Amino acid sequence: MKEKIYVIKPNKNISPRLNNMIKAFVEGKSHEIIEDFTTSLNLKNKKLLFAAEINKSLYDISMINFLSDLIENDELALENSIGSMIICSPCELGTKNFGQDILFLSNNMGCHFIGHPLVEATDKLNNLLKWKRVLNLPLEQVLLNRCATLGERLFYFENLKIENPKILVLYSTPHKYSNTLALWHMVKDNLPCDSNIKEICIENGKVQDCKGCSYNACVHFGKRKSCFYGGVMVEDVLPAIEESNIIIWLCPNYNDAIAANLTAVINRLTVLYNRIIFHDKSIFGIVVSGNSGSDSVGKQLIGALNLNKGFQLPPNSILTATANDPKSILNYENVEILSKNFSDNIMHIIK
Numbered sequence: 001m002k003e004k005i006y007v008i009k010p011n012k013n014i015s016p017r018l019n020n021m022i023k024a025f026v027e028g029k030s031h032e033i034i035e036d037f038t039t040s041l042n043l044k045n046k047k048l049l050f051a052a053e054i055n056k057s058l059y060d061i062s063m064i065n066f067l068s069d070l071i072e073n074d075e076l077a078l079e080n081s082i083g084s085m086i087i088c089s090p091c092e093l094g095t096k097n098f099g100q101d102i103l104f105l106s107n108n109m110g111c112h113f114i115g116h117p118l119v120e121a122t123d124k125l126n127n128l129l130k131w132k133r134v135l136n137l138p139l140e141q142v143l144l145n146r147c148a149t150l151g152e153r154l155f156y157f158e159n160l161k162i163e164n165p166k167i168l169v170l171y172s173t174p175h176k177y178s179n180t181l182a183l184w185h186m187v188k189d190n191l192p193c194d195s196n197i198k199e200i201c202i203e204n205g206k207v208q209d210c211k212g213c214s215y216n217a218c219v220h221f222g223k224r225k226s227c228f229y230g231g232v233m234v235e236d237v238l239p240a241i242e243e244s245n246i247i248i249w250l251c252p253n254y255n256d257a258i259a260a261n262l263t264a265v266i267n268r269l270t271v272l273y274n275r276i277i278f279h280d281k282s283i284f285g286i287v288v289s290g291n292s293g294s295d296s297v298g299k300q301l302i303g304a305l306n307l308n309k310g311f312q313l314p315p316n317s318i319l320t321a322t323a324n325d326p327k328s329i330l331n332y333e334n335v336e337i338l339s340k341n342f343s344d345n346i347m348h349i350i351k
Contacts, residue, residue, distance in 0.1 A: 005031040005155060006043065009051040010066035014070040017121060017143075018053050023085065024144040027126060028116035035177060037069040043078055044126065047154055050085040050102055058094030060087075075154045079110035079315070084117040084154045086147055091228035095120035095127075099307060102300040105304070107313055114157050114208050115279040115310035119146045161351035162245045162282075169199040170237070171250035174263035180252040180288040183339065184317070187286065190343035197241055202261040206232050209260075210267035213276075222275040227268060238272050245344065247311070249301055253289035256296040258304075266304045275277050275308055282349055283311040286342075288329060294320035316345045 005026055026049070052060040070077040083106055087095045093100040093282060099118045107113065120127055124152070125139040132142050173180060188197065211228045213221070219226050227234050239248060251258050258266070285301045298318040306313040319342040323329035332338075 003155060004349060005029055005049055005151070006046045007031055007033045007045075007049045007051055008063075009033055010035055010037070010067065011053045011062040011070050012050075013023040014051070014053045015088055017140075018086070019117060019121065020048070020050060020144060021088070021121065021147045022051050022085050025038050025058045026150065027151070029151065029155050034165060037066050037073075041070075041110075043070070044076075044080055044110070046078075046081045047157070048078070048081050048083040048106075049151075050083065050106070050155065051212065052098060054087065054088045054089050054094045054098050054104065056089060056090055057069040058089070059098060063102065063131065067109075071105070071109060072126050076110045078106055081111045082154065082159060083113050084110045084150055086119045086121070086150070088121045088327075089122055092122045092124070092126065093096055094318050095122060096303060096307065100303045103302050103306065103313065103316070104299050107315065110315045111314050112159060113306055114153060115277075115281075115306065116156075117150070117313075118307050119143070119150050120181060133156045140243070145155050146211040158248065158291070162349055163351040164196065165245035165350055166243055167195060167197045167246045167248065167346075168244035169197060169248045170202060170262060171199070173250070173252055173258045174201045174203070178252065179248050179329035180286060182324075182327065182329050183288055183321060184248070184250050184286055186335065187259060187319070187340035187343045187346075190340045191256070191346065200237060200246070202232075202237070202265055204261065207237070207264045207268065209264040209268065215280055219274050222271045225275075227271045229268075232269050233304075238268075241269070241281075242272060242276060244281065246284065248284045248286065248346075248347070249305075251285055251287045251297050251301065253287060253293050253297050256293040258297055266309075269309055275326070279312065281311050282314050283317065284314070284342075284346060287318060287320045289320070289322050290324040291322065294322065314345065316342075316350050 052063045054060045081190055089095045128142045135142055141199045208229050283305045305311045321332050
């Protein structure tokens with residue numbers, strides 16, 4: 001992959017702040033600004049920066065239209081590209097939600113996202129107060145510093161294959177009629193028989209949600225490879241995540257949200273997050289809905305684990321399906337092809 005950054009900026013009415021963010025991101029790097037879609041536009045095998053300026057409706061309509069044109073022209077228009085994103089908002093809202101939308105769409109078009117791929121600029125930059133304390137700089141300078149750092153990470157990122165990976169599967173529905181588990185078993189059947197796979201069921205009542213310890217207390221527990229509550233999280237789940245290269249989250253859709261048990265696991269990850277960096281680990285998700293809303297759950301996984309915790313998001317990393325009645329996933333249209341393709345997506349990052 002050529003070391004050049006392609007800045008996707010279809011909105012032609014951007015603020016001086018976003019313009020400065022782009023400049024900080026690409027400073028000293030070969031780059032090209034992409035403003036308009038054409039049928040001859042080639043964004044495969046590229047390093048991409050999505051630069052968005054959301055308005056008071058909390059959307060950048062130009063960016064949505066640009067991606068819509070890409071999808072209509074080629075559903076894998078971003079195949080094997082590596083992405084990151086910067087977003088400006090006129091208020092305190094919208095940056096994370098819009099970021100999740102763009103990452104979900106782009107990932108489904110084949111784009112790989114590095115861990116922590118997003119820099120957000122809310123109106124008063126209150127989202128950067130933590131970094132202000134760390135860097136001891138004015139907020140506007142903190143913002144540009146974060147953009148420059150993200151630019152360096154994207155520019156020098158090498159998408160290396162994983163040799164003999166340890167794969168961890170986390171789920172919370174042990175029921176033998178679970179459509180989500182059945183879909184995973186179909187995916188698993190297409191993986192090499194010698195794959196190193198560990199499955200952990202997060203049973204009801206076994207994992208309490210995060211207590212909300214102070215940062216110093218959380219770091220204190222983390223250094224001792226422990227947590228305030230202890231239990232199965234400390235004994236099994238956290239060590240398994242630390243040892244794994246790939247984590248697959250099985251998420252039946254509960255009220256358009258990740259199951260409470262798995263949400264508690266994500267929240268409790270903070271004690272490990274304060275001790276190690278997740279940038280070399282990748283996540284996948286399997287989401288099954290009884291009616292609709294699989295995209296809502298998929299975006300929550302992306303927001304919590306890629307944007308917030310910093311796991312890599314490989315191309316096409318979220319498999320979605322709709323199945324209501326027990327075992328009805330077995331009759332889902334093209335389910336054998338979908339499960340085989342998803343196992344291929346997992347194998348794509350393996351050496």
